[in-house]
Structures are given as C-alpha cells and as structure tokens.
Amino acid sequence: MADDLINSFMTGPDENGRFGIFGGRFVSETLMPLILALEKEYEKAKTDASFWAQMDDLWTHYVGRPSPLYFAPRLTEELGGAKIYLKRDELNHTGAHKINNVLGQILLARRMGKTRIIAETGAGQHGVATATVCAKFGLKCVVYMGATDVERQAPNVFRMRLLGAEVVPVKSGRGTLKDAMNDALRDWVTNVRDTFYCIGTVAGPHPYPAMVRDFQSVIGKEVRWQLAEQEGEGRLPDTVIAAIGGGSNAMGLFYPFLDDPSVRIIGVEAGGHGVDEKMEHCASLTGGRPGVLHGNRTYLLQDDDGQILEGHSISAGLDYPGIGPEHSWLHDIGRAEYVSITDKEALEAFKVSCRLEGIIPALEPSHALAHVMKIAPELPREHIIVMNMCGRGDKDIFTVAKHLGVDIAT
C-alpha cells in the first residue's frame, strides 16, 4: 500500500502548491495573506461533510447533476472504430461545466464572510456561471472581460447583466482573457477586505489549481460509476479526452483516472491556424515553454525575452496563453498526452456533432471531438473513449455562421 501511495499521481500539489516545478504562489505581497486565508478555509471545508452535502444538494437540484454519460451510436458507427461516450456537461445549468467550480468557490466565499465576488471571463461562460450563482445567493458580482471579447460575445454580456452582474470591459493589453485576469487581480489587490476572487480555471496561485480541480472532479467521478453501470462492474474507459484552454474541464475528467494505468489520457489544445505557424494558436504545451504568469509557473506562450504572447483561437474560451500547472506536470512526466486541433478541424467536428448526434456543441469541446474523430477509426470496437462535452454551442452560433459564410445577424 505504501508503494501505491508514493507512486500515486493524485497526491499533488505539495505544501508549497507545486506539481513538480509547476504551480506555486507567484503573487504580490498584498495578495499573499488573502490566498493563505483561502487555502486555510478550503482545507477546512474539504474535510467538512456539511460543505460537501451542501455542494451535492446544489449540484443535484440547481445544476442538474449527475450529467448523463451518453453513448453516441451514430458517431461511433460513422467513425467505425472505438465506442464513443459523451459526458454531457453541456446540459448543466448555464450550459457548461463552469458552474461546478463556481458553486464551490461561492460557498467558500460565504464561509469567509466575503460579500463581493469578482471573476474574469473569456467566452463569458465562467462569467455567466459566476453571475448566476451570485444572483442566487444575493452577492455583488463584478466580471472582468476583455473589450475584444465583450464585442464578440455580446449575448453572454447581456446574460451577465440580466443576472445583475457588472461587466467591466478591459481595454488594457489587447483586451482578451489574459488582460481580464490582470484586471481582476488588480481589483483584488485594491479591495482586499470584502472581495473574493472566483477564478474560472485550474490556474492562478495555489490553492486555486487544486481547488478548482477538486470541484470539477465531480465530472470524472460520475464517469467512473456511470460507465460501470452501462458497461459492467469495474469497466474503465480506455481513453478519456477533453479540450484545454486553462484546463478545468479536462482536469475534472482526468483527475479521478490518473492512477488507473490502463486509462489513456489526452488533452486537446487549440491549434488556431496551426501550431507551426508563428504563434497563431493557443497550444501552450505543444508550442510554449515554462514561465511565470498569473500566480503560477506553467507552460506559456512567450517571446525570446519572456514577454507573454497573445494566442489565437476560433474559440474565445481557449484563447489563453497559459495552461493549468497540473497539466504542465502531467505533460512533463508523460502521464497525459497533449495534442492540438486547428480552427478548421474543430469547425468540421462541430458540424458532425450537430448532424449525427443532434448536439450543438460549444467550439471548445468541438476541439476534443475533432481529435476523437482522428483516433477512433483506428481503434478496435471494444475500445471505449469518453469525451467531455463540456459546453453547448448556443453562444458560438454567430462565430460558426460567420466562418461558414452565413449571415444570421438580420
């Protein structure tokens, strides 16, 4: 047993918030006491049965968990190889996996007596989830969103405002997710007493990467028993696969399988116009190198002088130059594989999902699906792939229409 524990991939991070060399607490002194207080509160909540009972109750009655594990028959037949299951996290309240984590953080904020919640958002899914939970609990909510994203994700901006949140367009830098995160951190440094920063992905200073992973792990835990129910006791997936921007939906699916050596783990990054072309992508692991940003050491897109680069992706939710530190570690030790999918391949997969399974996926999981479409035909029929359908595509129809040359604006 002792050996099993030592060899476990599930014991991280260490007391300094490190996964190998990745992670850590690279924040200014003003924020340090705040993240230490958060860590302390989270450690208490983690072993508090009443906290998890509250989470379970909200997950069941407010979010609609467990989300179905759906066998996709026509997709499986069309690809002619592995048996494909989709984890339907796009059916959650607010349309994505983001709310799994937001509920946990907002409950923590309430335990800590914080009355004002701030968040960053890219595509707007995390912002909408945060605005939603804040409305439910009567908390003040401020969402930072890059000015560029405010324009290209207008429906989500409207949703957040309907839910009572203040949406602040961020004009600094180039006005995308990374700049929104900078401004959220600036807000936090200024409003230290009453404010809780609700980070949307498995990145940022410790304890965020571990905490967000733990909240999202409900995805993989459900997959374990749901697959056993449908395929027989003890049956594990042969491959689990998910899209990665910061990497929270992927970490949530992967984490409960890290110590099952038979399970192949694949993360799919946004390849944009192609990883070979000059940084017109968001594939931090396949096209970046280790650096320090937003409180953690991880793989980053950066130039020769250590300046952070803006990526490109058709999906605003993947448009981030970094990735969660645990993914960087899993990449370096080889426990998980990371690949990239281009905008074009993701669009193709988007159409396939609509046509064959009647599911309009978000562009983020369309990346994962595109990789499933690449590997499934080569795999035997008894091979089981579980892919995380982490968000629905309502928010993306305008982007997709534009790329397909269809005008739906009028």
Next chain:
Amino acid sequence: MTRIDAKFAQLKAEGKKAFVSYIMAGDPDLGTSLEVMKGLPAAGVDIIELGIPFTDPMADGPTIQLAGQRALEGGQTLQKTLDMATEFRKTDDTTPIVLMGYYNPIYNRGVDTFLADAKAAGIDGLIVVDLPPEEDVELCIPARKAGLNFIRLATPTTDDKRLPKVLQNTSGFVYYVSVTGITGAQAAQQTEVAPEVARIKAKTDLPVIVGFGINTPEAAKTIAGVADGCVVGSAIVKEIAAGKTPGEVLDFVAGLAGGAHSA
C-alpha cells in the same frame, strides 16, 4: 556593503531622508529614458528604480502599464535595460540602481545568468513584485549570494504575524506599500502611514521607504517625514507620457526630491 547600504549610511550621517524615483526603462524610447536616468542624481535622486517592462504588470495601474507598453513597442528588452545601467555606470559609480519588475523576464533569461549580468552591469538591488517570501528560493536567496540586495514589499495586509517572514531575507531597505491597490491609484495618508512604518521599524534595522500614491513635493515631504524616505513613480512617468522633455521631467523630479529632502 552595496551602494544601497553606502547611500543610506551617507544619508544618515547627513540627517537626510532618501528620495527614490522610478522610471520605466525604454519609455518612451531608449535614448530619452537613458537621458532622464543620467540626470536623476543631479535632480536630487538618491536611489534609482529602473522598471523592467512586462506585458502583464498585474500590480500596476494604467500609468505604469502604458509606460511598459510604450517601452516594449519601442523594442526594449531585458538586455537593453541592463545596457542602460552599464552606460550609466560609466559616469556614476555611487548612485544605487534597483531593477523593479516581474519575475518572468528574469526566469526566462535564467536566474544565474541574469544575476551575473545584472551584477556586471552595476545593478545593486532587485524588487520583483510577484515573488513573495514563500518563493524565496527562486531568486531572493540566489540574489543575496550574488551580492545583490533583494528588497521586499511590505503592505497594509502584512500583519504582525507575517511581518518577520517578509523581513527575513530582505536587505537594502524595506519598501512599504502605503495603500492596498495598484501603483498610482490613491493618495497615501500620513496618519495611516506613520504607525505602519513604526510597526515595521520595531522589527528591523533596515531603512523603511514608503511608496504608492505620492505625487507632489508636499506629499513627498509629509510621507518621507514619517519614514526613512519615499518613492515616486507614476507621477514622474506621467510627465514622460505627456511628452515632456528630459529637462522638464528632471525639473519635476527636482521638486519632488526637494520636498523629500526638506522633511
């Protein structure tokens, strides 16, 4: 003993408060910022903080953010920033230079290489905003071994329990951030600053310098009066952003220095 230690010994002997000024290296261009830098000691600056531009300055307000952007657009690199120090040292071997910025450009260069290059360029100290004491093994300890001061920020959120940890590996001076917030945002209140400085001085023999929110000679005098000196950054950078000539910028700096030195 670094140039920083020597400078404070000298100021103490003269009974004077320290005036520390911040400019962003390469803002608005390399030539102009070098000219301003060279003029700072004559304008009354005791210690020069030279900003390393970074794309994502998370603790800085709009003024310093834009200065960094101007510098990067002008082609400023970490090497060029070190070269500015080398150039400055040709005519001034006593005014301390402290590099201030974020960790990634340093990490990217390699800590050991960076420290050797910084030392060779005549740099005396480092302020790296996103390296709290919890990450001391990254740069703070190697920097001290290389003979550079690692200057830590203490803030209003640094309570008494935490203060010893913050002071532990700090050298040169302690930079007290007088407000919770970003650079250039609010004004520091003397009544709030004085007890905080006393709280820190009770725990360390290092000089305590106060920064954030100081933008006039009067404010420089008031704040320096309750500490060992003060730092002005955004207010000077604003002058540069407004397109003032190096001469005009240095006149403005001289006013601030006069304020601090009259305390």
